[in-house]
Amino acid sequence: MxxxxxxxxxxxxxxxxxxxxxxxxxxxxxxxxxxxxxxxxxxxxxxxxxxxxxxxxxxxxxxxxxxxxxxxxxxxxxxxxxxxxxxxxxxxxxxxxxxxxxxxxxxxxxxxxxxxxxxxxxxxxxxxxxxxxxxxxxxxxxxxxxxxxxxxxxxxxxxxxxxxxxxxxxxxxxxxxxxxxxxxxxxxxxxxxxxxxxxxxxxxxxxxxxxxxxxxxxxxxxxxxxxxxxxQAEEHKLPLRALLHSGYGKRMLFVVVFWTCSIVPVFAVYAFAPKVLAALNLTGDLGSFSSIVITLFFVIGCLLATRLVNVMGRRNMLICSFLFSGLALLGLGTYNSSSGALIVLFFSLYALFIGGAQVLTLVYPNEIFPTEMRAVAVGIGTSFSRVGAAAGTYLVPAALGGIGVANTLYAAAAITLVGLLVSWLYAPETRALSLQEAAALE
Missing domain, CATH: 1.20.1250.20 (MFS general substrate transporter like domains)
Known part of the structure; x- marks a missing residue:
């Protein structure tokens, strides 16, 4: 060779x-x-x-x-x-x-x-x-x-x-x-x-x-x-301010929005899993067992996404992740008074399908920006997504008491579906590209 x-x-x-x-x-x-x-x-x-x-x-x-x-x-x-x-x-x-x-x-x-x-x-x-x-x-x-x-x-x-x-x-x-x-x-x-x-x-x-x-x-x-x-050749290097305009501004918006939409429901719902499950009438040992099952499915979802990210491609995985996890949250809201088994099933499906979006929060921002702005892009995505996570975590107890568990879950589903729309409009496919090709605007 x-x-x-x-x-x-x-x-x-x-x-x-x-x-x-x-x-x-x-x-x-x-x-x-x-x-x-x-x-x-x-x-x-x-x-x-x-x-x-x-x-x-x-x-x-x-x-x-x-x-x-x-x-x-x-x-x-x-x-x-x-x-x-x-x-x-x-x-x-x-x-x-x-x-x-x-x-x-x-x-x-x-x-x-x-x-x-x-x-x-x-x-x-x-x-x-x-x-x-x-x-x-x-x-x-x-x-x-x-x-x-x-x-x-x-x-x-x-x-x-x-x-x-x-x-x-x-x-x-x-x-x-x-x-x-x-x-x-x-x-x-x-x-x-x-x-x-x-x-x-x-x-x-x-x-x-x-x-x-x-x-x-x-x-x-x-x-x-x-x-x-x-x-990239030295003469083609872009200044850092390019992050805020042109195609990179749009890419930064995509990263911030999809990253935020992928973790707000996770932080908000999972951080208060016992409260949410109690509102869904799953208490005591059944509530504890359900929390363990849901956590296991979070891990399985991330593991499957790791194995499938090259098979499905980044764009398809992100769109499918938001679509099916959003539908699972809609199911939770709709059937919030159903049997415990059905509620745990919907919760588990959400945890399973959101794994794709979770792992892509580390993949996309590292691939679609050039070397001179790669770390800054990851840092901005990390920072702004945590603002959303903190806000979501803070609002869950008030939402459960104010608008009820069904509407709280519908709100979480709406956030997930916003991620779906943004991903459909802006998510590129970078699976088979070199880093230079993936970061190029054209």
Missing amino acids: NNLQVSIEDVPLNRFHQWLTVRSGGGSFVDGYVLSIVGVVMLQLSSALQLDSFWEGMIAASALIGIFFGGFIGGWLTDVAGRKRIFFVGPVIFVLSSLAQCWADSALALFLLRLLTGIAVGIEYPVATALLVEFMPRKYRGPRLAALALLWFAGAACAYLVGELILRSGVADAWRWVLASGAVFGGLLLLVRLGTPESPRWLLNKGRQAEADTIIKNVYGKHFSLANLPE
């Missing part, structure tokens, strides 16, 4: 790609862990710190607020300072903020530390996904990005397992050690990421051709060079 004719996007997976998947995916695992761990000990810490309802809500929402700011900061820093440097910011913050939570002695201190943790999570989204996508061959790009959503769920599940083990250990102030446990996983992530190279695409974008060429040779072999890297 003549290496001069082979794009690095068409090479087979090698050991470096596998290791980079662990390095980037580890960030998603830790994100899920540190975000979920506070829920395990909310009852204990609320009692220990004598929290009122205001501070309970603020501490629960603090990470979402932090993600909003972290997305902006992380996207900007990743494009300005480089992927490699910012790749270590999140793990360092995870270690320091988790350890500090062990000594938090007030509601304000815990709020600020959880806010800092959320900022670190927001930084992780753009840097980990940008670095992964800029090295990954096109055939594996979608599935590997989609798999990050699965690893988030794995981290969340691990948080509940580890948290329960520590709480049952009999250690004094066990809730503090539960919160501090995130430092262990943050430290492991930091060690795993040592030795990660800079993205050749980012280096080329900054005019550092010699460094980019050296990294390509180290990763792919001495017979590879910049000639094997499909990337």
Whole structure:
């Protein structure tokens, strides 16, 4: 094979790609862990710190607020300072903020530390996904990005397992050690990421051709060079302000709207699953069992989407995901007084079908923007989608009491169907394209 004719996007997976998947995916695992761990000990810490309802809500929402700011900061820093440097910011913050939570002695201190943790999570989204996508061959790009959503769920599940083990250990102030446990996983992530190279695409974008060429040779072999890297020529580079106009403004609108529409019902309904299920007359052991089943279907939905993202294509998967999950929510609203089995079925179908949109929140923004704005686009999508998630989570209790469970579910379905309309109008197909082709406006 003549290496001069082979794009690095068409090479087979090698050991470096596998290791980079662990390095980037580890960030998603830790994100899920540190975000979920506070829920395990909310009852204990609320009692220990004598929290009122205001501070309970603020501490629960603090990470979402932090993600909003972290997305902006992380996207900007990743494009300005480089992927490699910012790749270590999140793990360092995870270690320091988790350890500090062990000594938090007030509601304000815990709020600020959880806010800092959320900022670190927001930084992780753009840097980990940008670095992964800029090295990954096109055939594996979608599935590997989609798999990050699965690893988030794995981290969340691990948080509940580890948290329960520590709480049952009999250690004094066990809730503090539960919160501090995130430092262990943050430290492991930091060690795993040592030795990660800079993205050749980012280096080329900054005019550092010699460094980019050296990294390509180290990763792919001495017979590879910049000639094997499909990337925009320097004279065609677009300024960052292009994100706000032309075709990229429309693409940014698409990403923000579909990302928001995909997670608002998930955060709003799933965060209050016991309340929603109780309003649907599923209480006690049946309600607990139903919550477990629905969570399992969220995981299955993401797993199936990871396997099918190259088979169905991005556009078809997104449209089908919004269509069928929206219909499931309509079914829940329509048959809200039916048998428990039917309600759990509709809930499970929603969880199953929304998996496609969930995994594409990490795939689309990394594929449809060029190198100089890729991380910023992911950061903006992360930030604005969390505003919607926070608003949806805040409004659910009021909606259940004010307009009833049926209308609340109809509102969630309407949001999902907005995502369907936007996806139908603007979602491109990028399955078989190189990153340069996928990011091109024409």
